[in-house]
Amino acid sequence: KAGVTQTPRYLIKTRGQQVTLSCSPISGHRSVSWYQQTPGQGLQFLFEYFSETQRNKGNFPGRFSGRQFSNSRSEMNVSTLELGDSALYLCASSSGATNTGELFFGEGSRLTVL
Amino acid sequence: AQSVAQPEDQVNVAEGNPLTVKCTYSVSGNPYLFWYVQYPNRGLQFLLKYITGDNLVKGSYGFEAEFNKSQTSFHLKKPSALVSDSALYFCAVRDYNQGGKLIFGQGTELSVKP
Numbered sequence: 001k002a003g004v005t006q007t008p009r010y011l012i013k014t015r016g017q018q019v020t021l022s023c024s025p026i027s028g029h030r031s032v033s034w035y036q037q038t039p040g041q042g043l044q045f046l047f048e049y050f051s052e053t054q055r056n057k058g059n060f061p062g063r064f065s066g067r068q069f070s071n072s073r074s075e076m077n078v079s080t081l082e083l084g085d086s087a088l089y090l091c092a093s094s095s096g097a098t099n100t101g102e103l104f105f106g107e108g109s110r111l112t113v114l
Numbered sequence: 115a116q117s118v119a120q121p122e123d124q125v126n127v128a129e130g131n132p133l134t135v136k137c138t139y140s141v142s143g144n145p146y147l148f149w150y151v152q153y154p155n156r157g158l159q160f161l162l163k164y165i166t167g168d169n170l171v172k173g174s175y176g177f178e179a180e181f182n183k184s185q186t187s188f189h190l191k192k193p194s195a196l197v198s199d200s201a202l203y204f205c206a207v208r209d210y211n212q213g214g215k216l217i218f219g220q221g222t223e224l225s226v227k228p
Contacts, residue, residue, distance in 0.1 A: 004157075006157075033215070033216070035218075042218060042219075042220045042221060043204065043218040043221075045215045045216070045217070048213070048215060055213060056212065056213035056214065056215050058215070090157055090158065092158075092216075101163075102148055102160045102163050103158075103160070103216055104160065105150075105157035105158040105159070105160075106157050107156055107157045108156075108157050110155075
């Protein structure tokens with residue numbers, strides 16, 4: 001069974017630009033969560049989507065947005081990039097039905113903002 | 115709010131010795147606890163979870179964790195450490211007051227020396 005796939009793995013942007021990251025969950029998984037990982041703040045929850053609906057949201061500004069498609073694939077977008085957005089962005093999937101199980105993570109997209 | 119704490123930023127162990135990575139939790143209600151491992155430039159890999167039942171939980175790669183309700187702890191253990199166990203370890207808890215998102219500790223860097 002293929003794992004969670006994130007693209008691109010690495011990208012470099014400049015301040016003010018926007019970026020879109022993609023995540024394909026494990027087949028059959030309907031929940032996709034996004035996390036930001038930085039050395040200073042650790043792992044911070046961004047949002048979770050389940051069956052194309054945002055089910056939960058973290059404390060990030062509106063520049064961070066996401067969506068989920070009917071095939072459960074998800075994208076997150078960051079607009080007007082700031083230096084502080086440089087981070088590893090991790091996507092995780094789960095079956096999502098009961099929201100009690102473990103999450104399965106992708107390898108991440110490492111974003112560098114110059 | 116639900117939270118987990120990992121009191122040690124770094125743990126150093128000699129190969130072949132037992133290892134313990136500590137985690138304490140603060141939750142209202144029954145805790146759903148998890149351990150993950152992260153190798154450099156990789157995503158998080160699920161090791162084990164405690165939902166209910168036996169206090170000693172066995173997981174991947176020979177790891178186990180002991181749930182202690184009176185001490186609100188969920189320490190990760192392995193009887194005999196390997197150099198390849200060197201990685202970043204995260205404890206996490208499901209926060210059902212905030213939609214079930216996974217809340218992570220700050221992480222503990224485990225270093226196993228030959």
